Amino acid sequence: MSENNSLLTIRNVIKYFDISGGLLEQLAIRQGKVVRDRTIVRAVNDVSFSIFPGETLSVVGESGCGKSTLARAILGLYPPDSGKILYRNERIDNLTPNQMLPYRAKMQMIFQDPYASLNPRMTVEQTLNEPVKFHNKNISENEVKKRVVDVMRQVGVDPSWVDRYPHEFSGGQRQRISIARALMVDPEFIVADEPVSALDVSIQAQILNLLMDAQEQRGLTYMFITHDLSVVRHISTRVAVMYLGRLCELAQTVELFESPRHPYTQALLSAIPDIHNRKGDHVKLKGEVPTPINLPPGCVFHSRCPFANERCMREIPELAEVESGTFVACHGVEEGRL
């Protein structure tokens, strides 16, 4: 699979946030001199990968690893500081809002909290109508109505409830409505940011099934952001593991779960509570995730890695293909000592 037939490719994307506040807050006096200190959060550092049509790529990692920022950068919600984002080989990161419009209809997003992502003062019908009318100025009322009914049926919400408000629905049903809103404009690519984390297990299964059905029927491509690795294992084609804004490992799902290469992936996978393996013998990591404000030099994981050596503290490992389709950024793996 080459980059050319990808649906979406990101190259060396970097996204920093300046949280230093106003000029006065940045000023400090050090050794008798006035200096200007800036606080930069390095949320996404030089991440590259491709997403191919029809696949589900999951991006996993712990809170603060930059997975949501990356998703938003791809959709153009946060313009990246550097790097390229290509959609069907066309660059989309430097477009004007008007030029971006046709892409926005093709790329949709589903958010984590269905209580926050639906406008409480809009009925289901208004919520679903809005994106269609916005992207298709000439569409007839009848056609919109028909589409609303179709999509509501598909997501399993009774079409006779179109006049209800979000507060009249349960969490699971609200998430169905947010999925319906994303499907209304007939997208090709959906970014789902923790779509089932706020739901109970029995409802979570219903929503995952709905997402898998929609993918089959409409040939959708998903980028799935989550911290729940059991969900990832179930639905993904490939998995990308992130740590502190960097990609550690990218591989086919089976490959990643059967033989994780990167020490961080190994620790992460071993920490999943499995109901059928009750020993709980997980890899213990020392220390804590450093903040993305003071990134450690060298490999971002070296401070917690049990296999780190002098080179890891100094040199940033590149993401390299260690086997067909499996990419790992680790000096230990590259040198063959892991």
Added chain:
Amino acid sequence: MQHLLDVKDLEVTFALRTGSLIAIHGVNFTVDKGERVGLVGESGAGKSVTGFAIINLISKPGYISKGNILFSGQDLASLSDEEMRNIRGNRISMIFQDPMMTLNPVLTIGTQMIETLQAHMKISKTDAADIALEKLHKVHIPSPEKRLRQYPHEFSGGMRQRIVVAIALLSDPALIIADEPTTALDVTIQAEIMDLLRELCESEDTGLILITHDLGVVAQITEKVVVMYAGNIVEMGTTTEIIENPRHPYTKGLIKAIPGKRNPGERLHQIPGVMPTLMDIPPGCSFHPRCTIKGEICTKEIPKLKEIDGTGKIVACHMVSGKGEVE
């Protein structure tokens, strides 16, 4: 043998203007010394209400309308507020979900720990500080002397939850009730906190009630599981029995709905519908509208918990016979 905690026929009612809602019905279970029990169910199943009722923290308009809570033989439901304060936070500690909400942001960790100790016993500040230090050691917080002087915002989420655990341990409680203690944490941190809880319960012989929606977590740490649905216990037994051999259709469905390694990419087993709210509990078995094996009787009669031969597991389902088979 006397149980550490013996909850008998507990019922909690919320008196609302529109009428009374019964949040939990006839809940019965026991916790022994050093035993780790999981209380599982989905949101609204009544698991937190049960936990709160044990330490008498149900706030108005809710109240305990029936039943006894025997803790070392003493009925907690009949104690005065004053007497209850001697037990709560002292003999029984509670750990909540969000450590940032539990800790006071404007007091140092040390102040909060000393304050807790002094509230429960006559003790000098220096002695209290020594105990606080010892407990921080116990929950593996690096450089505890320095940490005592810091504020909650200076700690990461996992460290904060360790502090909360240390505070819960201050007066060497006999029972800890942990309500979703790791739901707000990342998996690697969750695994560490669970290890810590297990280790502490084992070394101190402390009983634990773990309230959670996550069966994976329950499997890692508990010995016994109580499954709740719409305010009732539907199944209870040893963790191994419940996970490897669930009998109630709800427990079965719940376990099958967890995505796992068995069938990647396939449709997940789903339980149709949603759990009823307290306002519209259906007649008969409260699970029957979502049940795939229901019969005539399920819509009319509330099933009683009955023991399944030999395994010690009890199930509330008309369709499951005493031999553990579907009738």
